[in-house]
Every structure is written in C-alpha cells, then in structure tokens.
Amino acid sequence: MLVPGRNAGFELAVNAYFNDLYRFAYWLCRNRWQAEDLVQESLVRAWRSWQGLRDERAVKVWLFTIVRREFHRAVSRAARPEPVTDADDLASSADMASGMDLTRALRELPDDSREALLMQVLGGFSCSEIASALGASEGAVMTRLTRARQVLRRRLDPADARGMRQA
C-alpha cells in the first residue's frame, strides 16, 4: 500500500454516496445502460485523483461534480446526445414513483433545471453549493430550481400552476 488509508477512505466515500451518484447519473442520462457506464467512468476518474478523505460534504459535492463533468464530456463526444429511453427504464422507475406523470415530467425538464434539481434533491446540496459546482451564480441556480418546480406543478396540476405564476 503506497499511501496508507487511501483505499479505505475511497471505499467509505463510495459506500456512502454510491446510490445517490448512480441515481444522479441515471437522471442525467435518463437511460440505465448509459448511467451504468457513466457512474463507472466517474469512479475511475475519482480514484485517479483521490488523495484522502476530507470533509465529508465536500467529498460528496466533488463526486457529484465528477459525474456531471463526465456526463457533459460524453454528451459533447456524442454526435447527437439524445437520451435513448427504453420501455424497461420507464417501467422500472414508474414502479418506484408515486406516479408516472411525475417521472415523465422529470424526464422532460430542461437540462439545466433538471441538473440543479437533481443536485438539490439527490445531493441535498444548498443553492450556493450547487452554484459553485455548476459554475453558475446563486441567482441563476435559484431561477432554475423555481422553473423546475413550476414545470412539475404545472404538469401534475394545471390549475395549481396558475396560482404559481402569480407567486
């Protein structure tokens, strides 16, 4: 072992956050197979630059940031970054969801709004943490989150969305 504890620290971090990282990858790709590749490639990258366990929260933001960066790298490599949605995917996520509508609405959110919402709900990050991870201003992140929730509410209950626009 070259650096004592390096391995164990990495394993702890991956154990703690793997499910959230996979779900983040899944909802970025909206496809199970791409998500599996994405999360594996991200861990390869993470391990390469892993130097030890720091503040837990910072490690979590860092891992999410790597997944997001790898996703954008993959998208920019692909000629046409359309997510391939197979029926299995929709069925399996719908099983878990309280409703098919919400799942579908989530899939159809604009990319930047979905990304911010995923970091908030799956990562549990604050607006300032999301802003720094996305390289955006905090105001822009707040706008994206508001838009995401407006779209979801509108999709689930069109009457409710009218109330929201007045807000």
Place this chain on the structure above:
Amino acid sequence: MNCLELRRAVMVDPRRLDTEALAHAERCDVCRGFLADALELEAGLDAALSVSVPHGLKERAMGRARDDPRLSRRYALAAGLMLAIGAGTTILWRQNDPLALAGIDFVVFEESQAILDAKPSDPDDLARVAVQMGINLPWQLGELRYIGTCPFAGTMAHHVVLKTAYGKATLLLLPGRTQLSRAAAVARGLEAVVAPATGGSVAIIADSSRSLARIEESLQNG
C-alpha cells in the same frame, strides 16, 4: 416576510425554509396550504428519483476504478522509484506543488464560501494590480463571473472566477507571493499552475489542461 416572498422561497427549496418563512406559514392559512402542497410534491420527487440501483454495480465500479491500467502503471513507476532511492516518502504526491495544490483545495473546499464572505471588489482595482504584476487579464477567454479579495496561503489574493468555453476557471493573483519557477498540480479532478509574475505570482485553476494552457498563454501574451 410576505406571501409572495414565502412562495418564492418555497419554489427554490421548500425543505430549507428559514425561521421567518416558517413563522409566516404558521400564521398564514393560504401559505400553509401552499407549503403543504409543495412538500407533497417533494415526497413525490423523492420517490420518483429513487430508481433502483443495479445489483452488483457498486462492486463492479469499484473494481474497475482500482484496476485502472493508467493508475496501476503510475503506481508501478512510483513504487519502482521508491525502491530505487530507498526513500519511504510518497513519490506520487511530490509531483504536486504545494501552492498549486492549495489552489485546487481552495477551489474545491473554500471558493464558494470565499465568494459569500467577501465584498466583491472594483474591477479597476483588479486591473491596476494586474498591470503592476505584468499580467494581461484574459477577458477575451470568457465571461467574468466574480472578482473579489480573500485570504489565500498566508497572503491576500485577488480572486477571479471566469466562465470559459472550456469550463469554469479560477485565477488567484498573489502580489505578495514570489515564485521562482512555474509549478503545477493535478488533484480532485482539477488542474492548477502557479506562474511567476512581476512582484508576485498567479495561480490558475481549471478543470482541464486545455483550458489551463489557453488561460496561461493569454495571461502572458494578452
């Protein structure tokens, strides 16, 4: 806080409302209903996002990460060098310059807080400091997101955040910190260089070597 402000806060993050917002929701029936609906949506979101994780994926991913051939080669080389010189220190880490590494740590662990804590500074001040240090600020490379001052590595840094075509980049102008030669580090998914400047140095931290190279080049050539 009024009803409009409460609704705005709820749409941004209904799970992290401050005490003022919660107090408003407590005394205002309409907003209490609005918040209840919002929290119901959050519960639905939690359920919808919780897709099942494929069985065995974590183990496969961990195995692949640790078997990464690029890394194994680097380890083999480092281990070989260690044997050759008989030193017990970690060769791998020595490649990273401490100040450049501190720049990366600053971006990962402190930058967002520094931005929140600092008073944004005057662009003219920054321009003056840059002229004194013989640096051409690379505005043409991207959009200026933030400038401010903050403590860094025992000195006061002029902190600049740029959004470039290659991604986000951070510059730390360090007038008080002289540097004799260029130093670099790669860590935490980021790359950094510290370049000597007149009467000080400048640290550049970016997420790709391409972005780093472009910025470094334009700092020197304008």
